[in-house]
Amino acid sequence: MDLNMNVDAPHSMGTTIIGVTYDGGVVLGADSRTSTGMYVANRASDKITQLTDNVYVCRSGSAADSQIVSDYVRYFLHQHTIQLGQPATVKVAANLIRLLSYNNKNMLQTGLIVGGWDKYEGGKIYGVPLGGTLVEQPFTIGGSGSSYLYGFFDQAWKEGMTKDEAEQLVVKAVSLAIARDGASGGVVRTVIINSEGVTRNFYPGDKLPLWHEELEPQNSLLDILNAPSPEPMNI
């Protein structure tokens, strides 16, 4: 184990982020771990940031870069909303994110998923990975934990899910990624955006399903130490 934990390493979000469309809106999901090197700097961070009333963005990669980009885009969208006289569309938000990411591609290291609902197009998800591509997709995954989810989504994703099915899918996917990716962990946060508005949900660690040889949630590890020792095996 490396005891030289470098607490001066840049603050990065290992992360698992997911955006999924369903019949009538979108569901955004993320874990909550922010790491500096091997130390978890924040075990309950909120990676799903609001840009406008109806558009949210999931952030991954360098914490500083993604926070600054989302702050700039929130400011631009606010001005745009005032000038336009009506709520901004998800496409405009995604394009603003993409312009900042592409034009500063040498200096930024952040992958973002923009999701929201507007009255023209309904629920839409746009992926803006490293480099500044803009891709509109029915669902998209990002962050270091996403590597473990490509196969899962290929099998589990289907068109026209209901809101609850979509949210359950997202929570299951994030918890699978948390089980396998060291840089993802903590709690699962979801944001559901549809014509009625925005709902934020929070799933603490003990509410998530366990997958394989993980410990049951405990209040303290001292309970394990004080537990009675198992019966000796009989040959």
Place this chain on the structure above:
Amino acid sequence: MSKAVVELPPKGGFNFDLCRRNEMLLKKGASPPSFRKTGTTIVGLIYQEGVILGADTRATAGSIVCDKNCEKIHYMAPNIYCCGAGTAADTEAVTDMVSSQLQLHRYHTSRESRVATALTLLKSHLFNYQGYVQAALVLGGVDVTGPHLHMIYPHGSTDALPFATMGSGSLAAMAVFESKYCEGLNKEEGINLVCEAICAGIFNDLGSGSNVDICVITKGHKEYLRNYRVPNTRAHFSSKEFTFPKKTEVLLTKIVPLREKIEVTEDGDAMEE
């Protein structure tokens, strides 16, 4: 008709002209002077009535303790204080600069400063310097919107949490907070917990040491408890005074006070416009 080039004022940012010279010196074996860092344990927590900030008081230059009792809790505004870890010069400069900007903003708006303002000023400055200004800060205060506690990292990212630790001793202090923190602590419990966390850093981290400073901020009131706990008093004092070597002959002894007492008279003309 002069062909003189117009002297442009120097642009902001860093000047890298001496880098080549430094590289050459390194090759020749001359090591650069180590700069003063505050190894540090700094913590903050939100309690029932507001925010409590804590810090140790050791400043190191390389492996030598250069200041046994430095102040790491910096004033930002009457209702906002900021603990700083990392390079001492950077934390001092950045907190002084933002403190002045906040003062000007207060004059401009005639309102009490908000923690979010200080946060945005600090994070945009640190982001612009891409992490080269090595200041890791714990910013805490109480304003009209309530108590706030933020962690600011050298690259410009921020986190908002009910309890926070930064610096080389942050792991030891976080261990104390994770096991003993709960919401709604009262003032005494909060101060004790902060003290315990800093002491964990002082005794278990080589970069932190000496005493504990505490700052309690509530709505409309703040208490800066300098050296709240002094767990490392010096145990051994030499009983002998300083003496010159035996063969020295004292010719003349003259004591000059560095500061003379000046009498301030209250009469005299008042300042005129």
